[in-house]
Amino acid sequence: MNALFVDGDKDEIVRKHLKVQDGKVAQWADGDTVPDTAGCEVIDATGKLLSPGFIDMHVHLREPGFEYKETIASGTRSAAKGGFTTIACMPNTRPVTDTPETVKYVLDKAEAEGVVKVLPYAAITKNELGRELTDFAALKEAGAIGFTDDGVGVQNAQMMKNAMALAKSLGMPVIAHCEDDSLVEGAAVTEGAFSRKHGLKGIPNESEAIHVGRDILLSEATGVHYHVCHVSTEQSVRLIKLGKSVGVNVTAEVCPHHLVLSDEDIPGTTDANWKMNPPLRTPRDVEACIQALEEGTIDIIVTDHAPHSAEEKARGLERAPFGIVGFETAFPLLYTKFVKTGRWTLSFLLRRMTSDPARVFGLPTGKLEPGAPADLILIDLENEREVNPETFLSQGRNTPFAGWKLYGWPTLTMVDGKVVWTEENGIN
Numbered sequence: 491m492n493a494l495f496v497d498g499d500k501d502e503i504v505r506k507h508l509k510v511q512d513g514k515v516a517q518w519a520d521g522d523t524v525p526d527t528a529g530c531e532v533i534d535a536t537g538k539l540l541s542p543g544f545i546d547m548h549v550h551l552r553e554p555g556f557e558y559k560e561t562i563a564s565g566t567r568s569a570a571k572g573g574f575t576t577i578a579c580m581p582n583t584r585p586v587t588d589t590p591e592t593v594k595y596v597l598d599k600a601e602a603e604g605v606v607k608v609l610p611y612a613a614i615t616k617n618e619l620g621r622e623l624t625d626f627a628a629l630k631e632a633g634a635i636g637f638t639d640d641g642v643g644v645q646n647a648q649m650m651k652n653a654m655a656l657a658k659s660l661g662m663p664v665i666a667h668c669e670d671d672s673l674v675e676g677a678a679v680t681e682g683a684f685s686r687k688h689g690l691k692g693i694p695n696e697s698e699a700i701h702v703g704r705d706i707l708l709s710e711a712t713g714v715h716y717h718v719c720h721v722s723t724e725q726s727v728r729l730i731k732l733g734k735s736v737g738v739n740v741t742a743e744v745c746p747h748h749l750v751l752s753d754e755d756i757p758g759t760t761d762a763n764w765k766m767n768p769p770l771r772t773p774r775d776v777e778a779c780i781q782a783l784e785e786g787t788i789d790i791i792v793t794d795h796a797p798h799s800a801e802e803k804a805r806g807l808e809r810a811p812f813g814i815v816g817f818e819t820a821f822p823l824l825y826t827k828f829v830k831t832g833r834w835t836l837s838f839l840l841r842r843m844t845s846d847p848a849r850v851f852g853l854p855t856g857k858l859e860p861g862a863p864a865d866l867i868l869i870d871l872e873n874e875r876e877v878n879p880e881t882f883l884s885q886g887r888n889t890p891f892a893g894w895k896l897y898g899w900p901t902l903t904m905v906d907g908k909v910v911w912t913e914e915n916g917i918n
């Protein structure tokens with residue numbers, strides 16, 4: 491494979507050949523050498539960027555139970571098209587992924603029907619109701635990689651503390667959707683210019699940050715690895731920074747939409763493709779999240795891919811469910827908005843989507859070193875294309891980015907040395 495590769499530390503783009511063997515990265519060669527390709531299948535990647543496959547530690551595949559929104563088959567295909575080779579799926583399924591049987595169901599389905607690697611999270615509390623802890627040891631044994639009640643916040647502090655102590659004893663992380671229900675009360679958008687203009691009830695920033703602060707203290711008390719989901723506010727950023735500065739084992743993620751959109755971009759009160767949880771915040775919060783990612787207060791980028799049916803999203807801003815799809819626009823959005831504009835280097839963006847998530851969650855992927863799994867992608871950095879939800883491999887079409895003109899489209903995705911998707915031929 492004759493490809494362009496970002497030489498990490500220098501952020502120089504160099505030409506390289508890469509040899510893959512037995513599903514693993516076998517050998518790198520300088521672009522000027524003529525590699526011995528006898529017996530090899532050759533992929534011509536001239537002019538394309540070669541990167542480790544993206545890792546998305548926060549996605550919703552909806553199976554079991556909500557197959558009308560997405561399935562493991564359609565969700566992993568969408569992921570592959572977006573350049574993701576490893577994805578971690580949330581337990582807010584039906585049934586909730588709160589038993590070893592359901593964890594195994596997800597893993598078996600992913601093995602049989604998925605095209606990228608799927609890592610399941612299990613719920614912290616039974617049915618995500620916040621009342622009773624799940625059987626962490628059994629869930630770990632079944633293959634869960636961490637515990638989270640994503641979709642809702644754990645409202646009771648003692649419950650969260652018990653969860654963290656138990657997770658710590660098993661060497662597992664706790665991943666938290668931070669939301670204090672008493673401060674939210676049925677609002678659909680952030681408290682900000684948009685909610686004031688339209689006379690809507692707003693979701694205040696502190697509904698998120700109160701949980702972040704509480705949980706950082708509980709993480710300090712228990713020693714658990716505590717990971718904050720979809721950070722969206724300046725206040726959360728401040729607290730995470732403080733936690734890190736005193737040595738608390740806290741990490742955090744941010745979504746592309748919270749980096750490129752604010753509440754002031756929402757076009758009106760009808761289109762629910764602008765509704766997600768946490769909501770789009772104020773421009774000041776957006777800038778705080780960008781800076782936090784830049785300085786490492788926020789560690790990684792995730793999509794929070796959250797597909798819903800067209801019928802559900804047609805219910806309008808106030809009544810539709812929260813969530814937007816993310817796989818098939820994530821990299822082009824960030825590349826176009828932050829790298830093309832010169833604010834970020836390409837290597838910085840790639841790191842936050844590959845080696846950083848691998849480091850935070852201890853995964854054996856995210857770097858193309860000899861011996862590592864050949865989970866890799868090719869990207870076309872040159873051609874601008876319009877986002878067209880009709881072409882998504884996700885069943886979900888719920889995106890606010892339809893019609894956006896973006897650069898940085900993946901053209902090939904390989905998992906364990908097997909080409910699973912190409913732009914030319916689709917899913918393999």
Ligand SMILES: NC(=O)N[C@@H](CC(=O)O)C(=O)O
Binds near residue numbers: 640767797813
């Ligand atoms: N992010 C969302 O807006 N929605 C998620 C739930 C969640 O991530 O909290 C969903 O499951 O639809």
Ligand SMILES: [Zn+2]
Binds near residue numbers: 719
């Ligand atoms: Zn969430």
Ligand SMILES: [Zn+2]
Binds near residue numbers: 548641794
């Ligand atoms: Zn989520």
